[in-house]
Each structure stands twice: as C-alpha cells, then as structure tokens.
Amino acid sequence: MRIGLVGTGRIGQSHAAALRARPEVAELLLADVDVDRARAVAAKVGARSVEVDALLRPGAVDALVIAAATPAHPALIRAGIAAEVPVFCEKPVAPTVAETVRILEEVQRAKTPVHVGFMRRFDPGYLRAHSAVRAGELGDLHRVHALTCDMAPPPAGYIASSGGLFHDCHVHDFDILRWVTGREVEEVFAYGANRGESYFADHGDVDTSAAVLRLDDGTLATLQGSRYNGAGYDVRMELAGSRSTLVVGLDDQVPLRSAEPGVDFPVGDPWEVFWPRFTAAYEAEIGAFVAMVADDAPSPCTVADALEAVLIAEAADLSRRERRPVRLTEVRP
Structure with missing residues (x-):
C-alpha cells in the first residue's frame, strides 16, 4: 500500500x-x-x-x-x-x-474510518489492565488512580497553544480511563496549582493537577499530574478491586524510591520523556492502523472516542476554573 x-x-x-x-x-x-x-x-x-x-x-x-x-x-x-x-x-x-x-x-x-492517536490503548500494560477488567480478574472495581507527570515542563511557547494541562496532557488519562474500565465519566471535580514558572499562569494554565472523577456506575477515580516531576517521567494507573489490585507502569524504570528498609525496587534508570516509555505503543498503534487499512476494518479509536475524552478535559478545566463539580452534561454539545 x-x-x-x-x-x-x-x-x-x-x-x-x-x-x-x-x-x-x-x-x-x-x-x-x-x-x-x-x-x-x-x-x-x-x-x-x-x-x-x-x-x-x-x-x-x-x-x-x-x-x-x-x-x-x-x-x-x-x-x-x-x-x-x-x-x-x-x-x-x-x-x-x-x-x-x-x-x-x-x-x-x-x-x-478515522483512527485517533491515543497510543496508551496499545501499551502492553494498559492492554493487560483492559483484559483483566473485562475478565473479572480484579473482582468488583472499587477505585482507580491515574497519574501523568513530566520530568521537566515544555517551553513557554508550547503552553500558549497547548490547550492547558487537562486538554494537552490528561486527555490521555481520560481516554484510557474510559477504555480500561469500559465506563463513562459523569462528573469531575478538579483542582490546579502553579508551583513553577510563571508562564503557565500567564496563559491561564496550571502545572499541577488533582481531580476526582465519578463514573457512571458510581466508581470513583482519582487523578494527579505535574509538569515538574524531577525524579523522572511517571505515567501509571492503579486499579483496585474486591479480589486484587493491578498497576500499570510499575516497572524497573518507574521514578520512585521506597522509604522502607531493605527495599531496593526499582533498580533501573527512570524514564525521562514520553517517547522511550511508549515506543512499543506508538509502533503498535501504527501497526493497527496499517492493519485497519489492509483489512478495511473499523477504527480502533474513533473520533467519537476522542470527543468523549475532550469533553472530560473540558469539564475538568471548567471545574478547576470555577472551583466546583461539573457534570459532563454541562459541556456536552
């Protein structure tokens, strides 16, 4: 082709x-x-x-x-x-x-068919979590925690047109939350803070985030983010159920240190930027697109999916600005 x-x-x-x-x-x-x-x-x-x-x-x-x-x-x-x-x-x-x-x-x-590039759907860890939830391995899902933290912030010129932390960065968390759990977000309560350079605030943005998301079955999900995670690039998702807990991103390069005596995990060098962490996912999503073209198959991540993630980001940013919970119905066209 x-x-x-x-x-x-x-x-x-x-x-x-x-x-x-x-x-x-x-x-x-x-x-x-x-x-x-x-x-x-x-x-x-x-x-x-x-x-x-x-x-x-x-x-x-x-x-x-x-x-x-x-x-x-x-x-x-x-x-x-x-x-x-x-x-x-x-x-x-x-x-x-x-x-x-x-x-x-x-x-x-x-x-x-239009395939939108949310590469986390093709990451081995998130694929495993998706399968585990679908197979009932975790039991009843009680809580979810997601985080995305950059080691260092992007330049000021990028922030001016980025759309803000929730749209630019956390939209990946919102998409993967829907995809892994199979549930929809009904309400968001989000906070933001500025702990670093002034250019974030100058553009109405934040460099630190925290949010609680209520899913349509009542499950609560929490979210954290930062542009200043000096220890390294950190992207994880924790899913806790009535039977077991599964964590995506908990490998030898996760930028964490244990305070417990005798614990030396993790032992690898932390990720510094997103590309090495998600190389396999990016390659797999391109492979999926090529297969979609060859087989005349439907998109694995549609524009409708992308819209849902963007609406969650829109609700989160509105919540952050107005300091109140926002239901998705408020931002849905």
Whole structure:
C-alpha cells in the first residue's frame, strides 16, 4: 500500500520510521510545510518527499497519516475523507469541542474510518489492565488512580497553544480511563496549582493537577499530574478491586524510591520523556492502523472516542476554573 504522512516533526518522524518498517507499506510519501525538513526525514527513512497538496488528491495514496500541528488537523481530516481514504490523526482531532463535533458529523456521514492517536490503548500494560477488567480478574472495581507527570515542563511557547494541562496532557488519562474500565465519566471535580514558572499562569494554565472523577456506575477515580516531576517521567494507573489490585507502569524504570528498609525496587534508570516509555505503543498503534487499512476494518479509536475524552478535559478545566463539580452534561454539545 501507499501511505502519505503530513507533518515531519518529532512525532511525525517517529511515525514515518514505524511505517517504513511495515512490510505492507510499499511506498511512503512525506509532506510538510517545512519542505527542507520533509526532504531530510524522507532521505533518512527511505521515503519520498512531496508537496502537501500532492497527498490530498484523490487516488494519490491509500491512507493518510496526520502528524501536523493541531490547527491543521480538521482540514487534513476533511481532505482525507473527501479522498475516501482511511485517516490516522494524532490527538486532538481539532482545537475546540465545536470543531471536533463538526468533524465527527462529517466522518460519520462519509463512513470513512478515522483512527485517533491515543497510543496508551496499545501499551502492553494498559492492554493487560483492559483484559483483566473485562475478565473479572480484579473482582468488583472499587477505585482507580491515574497519574501523568513530566520530568521537566515544555517551553513557554508550547503552553500558549497547548490547550492547558487537562486538554494537552490528561486527555490521555481520560481516554484510557474510559477504555480500561469500559465506563463513562459523569462528573469531575478538579483542582490546579502553579508551583513553577510563571508562564503557565500567564496563559491561564496550571502545572499541577488533582481531580476526582465519578463514573457512571458510581466508581470513583482519582487523578494527579505535574509538569515538574524531577525524579523522572511517571505515567501509571492503579486499579483496585474486591479480589486484587493491578498497576500499570510499575516497572524497573518507574521514578520512585521506597522509604522502607531493605527495599531496593526499582533498580533501573527512570524514564525521562514520553517517547522511550511508549515506543512499543506508538509502533503498535501504527501497526493497527496499517492493519485497519489492509483489512478495511473499523477504527480502533474513533473520533467519537476522542470527543468523549475532550469533553472530560473540558469539564475538568471548567471545574478547576470555577472551583466546583461539573457534570459532563454541562459541556456536552
């Protein structure tokens, strides 16, 4: 198959390498508004560099991968469905809830599969948790705790257009919470704090978060996050049931130290950034997309799924700003 990829920044380069490694991909075409960068990446991975418009013509490619900047996502998704080719799009689908809803309506009318890049669904640990919950291994699920903590904050220029901590970072936690538990979030009560550089507050954002989420079966989930976790990059999920407790992300590279005498776990060097921690997941999600194209199969992570995660983020941010619990019905279009 012939696949086109738009956007050759950090994520795009990694997706390009993963696509080139797939035997099903006979030709990979790369495009970027930064033409020189696209050419350099194409030469590095053994692909061909073309103009963006060349990828969007009907019949040009068999599938389209979108790794461009967020503002470009809606137009590129529309171009993909207009060309009637399956689309993979990095999150978010669009900068706003309203635009995400419009894209969802267009995708549903076109019946073109769009796979949104929530890579945690393809991480071995989260896959194991998903299976354990479905099989009843944990018994009745009593509580869930999730956290996402960066070792160091992103630059100020990124924060200005990131959408904020709940949309940019915790949207992954919200998606995986739905996917692992099979439940929907009904209400959120979130807090935020500024413990580091002033540029977060300057843009109406926070660098530290905590939230309680009530699921539709009454289960309570808690969430924590930070842009300043100096010990290392830390992403975990704890699921406690009436029979047992399972933890995702508890490996030899988790950035924790025990205060108990004689305990030396973990023994590995902590993760520092997200890519090494989730390399296998990113590669697996690209493999799933290629399989979706080859088999003419439905999307494993739809625009509808992405919208639900964004609505939780919207509720969390509203709760944080107004200091009150927010039901999902308040932000649902």
